[in-house]
Amino acid sequence: MKKLNLKLMVAVVIAAVLIGACGKKDKNECTATAGSTVASDAEEAMVIKYLDSMGITTRTELNGSGMYYVIDTAGNSKRAGLCTSVTVSYKGYYRNGNVFDQATAASPATFPEISNLIEGWRRTLPLLGEGGVIRMFIPPSLGYGASGWQNPNTGLYYILPNAVLIFEMKLIAING
Incomplete structure (x- = not known):
């Protein structure tokens, strides 16, 4: 009887360990990708027209996108990965200057993973260190x-659909 109880107890412990391990992701295991979308020529032309109209001549194109x-x-030398949580302040607006969203330094936004954000953010946030400030000009x-x-x-x-989005953003913290 004791052997049976011992075997049963061992089986329960093994089952508990196996069940507990299911669904857990190794926090170093990240398979997210930033994306590789390339805007159409018409979308890129809308962005360039806006940049030119605002006199923004010193700019970088993101990998031909x-x-x-x-x-x-x-910012500093610390960089966020795609599966990293970040805290940011930002202002998002259209080409006509109308603000559609913002998070201030007094009330910043924290995002659990960069990989869950729009592609324009996924591809540029890792370029900044903490304290970094960026202006993004994102085609639709x-x-x-x-x-x-x-x-x-x-x-x-x-x-709005098919909107060029402009963001002014400060990366306040890389959380993790």
């Missing part, structure tokens, strides 16, 4: 695309 950015402050296909971002209950758009 049609997205442009300006790093105003590089690296933002919210032809669908935009719509409230499913009201039908109102948070982000």
Whole structure:
């Protein structure tokens, strides 16, 4: 009887360990990708037209994607990975200057993983260190695309379809 109880106890412990291990991700295991979308010529032309109209001549194109950015402050040497949580302050607006979203330094936004953000952010946030400041000029296909971002209950758009998005962002903290 004692042998049976011992075997049963060992089996329960092994089962508990196996069940406990299921679904756990090694925090170093990250298979997310930043993306490789390339904006159409028409989308890139919209971004360039805006940059030229604002006199922004010192800019960098992101790997031939049609997205442009300006790093105003590089920040420190610490860099975020795609599966890293970050805290940022930002202002997002359209080419006409209308602000559609913002998070201030007094009330910043924390995102659990960069990999869950729009492609334009996924591809540029890892370029900054903590304290870094960037301006991003994102064509629609690296933002919210032809669908935009719509409230499913009201039908109102948070982000308009086919919109070029401009973000001014400060990377406050890399969390982890």
